[in-house]
Amino acid sequence: MRLQPLREMFKIPNTKVGIAFAIIVPLLFSIIWLTGYHDATDHLDRLQAAVVNEDGTQADALADQMIDGLPFDAKLASYADAKEQLDQNNIAMLIVIPEAFTENLAKQSDTSLKFYMNSSNSQVALSAAESAARQMTASIAGSNVQAEIVKENPIGNFATSMVPMILGFIVFIAFMTMNIQMNIVTQIVNRKFGKWQVFWNKQLLLLIIGLVVTTITVTIHYFANDTAASYMQLWGYELLVVFACISFTQMSFAIFGNAGALFNVAMIPFQLMAAGNIIPADLLSPVFRVIGAALPASNGVQGFSQLIYAGHSVSSTILHLGLILVITFLLSCLALMWKKQQPIQYVKKDDTAAAV
Known part of the structure; x- marks a missing residue:
């Protein structure tokens, strides 16, 4: 087979540019993504969360326990401020300790914690938040506490x-x-x-x-x-x-x-x-x-x-x-x-x- 056409192809700069693209583009994606995503899920503490205490001073110790136990960077906040931050996707999760929560715990009555999440967040963040919610409820009072997960802004389609x-x-x-x-x-x-x-x-x-x-x-x-x-x-x-x-x-x-x-x-x-x-x-x-x-x-x-x-x-x-x-x-x-x-x-x- 004569290779004269192949030699002519290599005389045209576009051929070399095309080959360069074929080699460089996968390398760029590999280098950038492997570097950027390296151990990314080990940094969940960079995600923000807010704890809202609606149960008064008797639940302060519980709120502090939640903040210390979450894998996220959590802080106490009012419901209005925390909800606004959630809607803006500035926090991954909003936790609400409802009124009479500690009283129900003392009576060993069934109760629940509310965990609000934004559906527009990434699936990684939502999965991490759901996992943290279930682990938290299990650690507080076993089967007496249920995790009530509310996903804001759901998309049906x-x-x-x-x-x-x-x-x-x-x-x-x-x-x-x-x-x-x-x-x-x-x-x-x-x-x-x-x-x-x-x-x-x-x-x-x-x-x-x-x-x-x-x-x-x-x-x-x-x-x-x-x-x-x-x-x-x-x-x-x-x-x-x-x-x-x-x-x-x-x-x-x-x-x-x-x-x-x-x-x-x-x-x-x-x-x-x-x-x-x-x-x-x-x-x-x-x-x-x-x-x-x-x-x-x-x-x-x-x-x-x-x-x-x-x-x-x-x-x-x-x-x-x-x-x-x-x-x-x-x-x-x-x-x-x-x-x-x-x-x-x-x-x-x-x-x-x-x-x-």
């Missing part, structure tokens, strides 16, 4: 639980892929027009694409799923996520050129880890949490988990996404300023064409 990933993460993949093609188009068009003219025309195109994609995706998922947030809440937040993803992936190509595609791919495992839908972000090391906070998809998934399940405020992720959008856009502009203008190839019209 399992498919709805996938919506935060679709709206928050898949759009990053979509625009990362789009900007690979846009980078090629930009290189071609730059031969005919000034770099800033091409840049601003491309921004207009990206603006239109972002509006269209946002409207289509949000409309489909709003009417196909039972969501706590309104249509405009979802649409506005998705628009911010979309533009942050567009700007971030565009910046990668502006700074790194064709290698920007590899940089964008390298950000995927960080975003999946920090999104919090696999394990709570609190279980990750501070380095990975900081990186995740600076990336669009991880903030997108976290925000949509709140909007889809509970419809609560997502001001913190809105702030992060806004900063990502502004900073990455400015970096793209700065990178373009430093780049030299490609020689413009003027096409001479023939006399016939000019006459027409």
Whole structure:
């Protein structure tokens, strides 16, 4: 078999780039995930919990015992404050010692402790919280105490639980892929027009694409799923996520050129880890949490988990996404300023064409 076509393939840079992707991408995921998830479940003490004592001073000793016995970082709190923290996913579990609990214990009457959890939390956090709840009730008074587990913001249709990933993460993949093609188009068009003219025309195109994609995706998922947030809440937040993803992936190509595609791919495992839908972000090391906070998809998934399940405020992720959008856009502009203008190839019209 003649290998001349194979030799010709290796003369084309795209062949080497494709091989590099095939080798580097699995290595990146392996290194980042094995490092980021290393012994993550051994750090349950990073998860927060709140204990609410509604039984008065006679249950103070029991409340202290609970706080010391939980695998989480637990504190006493009022019900109103703890419930707000639970709704915001700032705590993994809310424990309520009900009124007359110690009295029922003394009488050896059947009683229960209430354990509140947020369904929008990751399955790892929910499983750890349920396990801790059952162990706690068993250690206090054996069979006399039952664990009454209440999961807030339940979702009836399992498919709805996938919506935060679709709206928050898949759009990053979509625009990362789009900007690979846009980078090629930009290189071609730059031969005919000034770099800033091409840049601003491309921004207009990206603006239109972002509006269209946002409207289509949000409309489909709003009417196909039972969501706590309104249509405009979802649409506005998705628009911010979309533009942050567009700007971030565009910046990668502006700074790194064709290698920007590899940089964008390298950000995927960080975003999946920090999104919090696999394990709570609190279980990750501070380095990975900081990186995740600076990336669009991880903030997108976290925000949509709140909007889809509970419809609560997502001001913190809105702030992060806004900063990502502004900073990455400015970096793209700065990178373009430093780049030299490609020689413009003027096409001479023939006399016939000019006459027409």
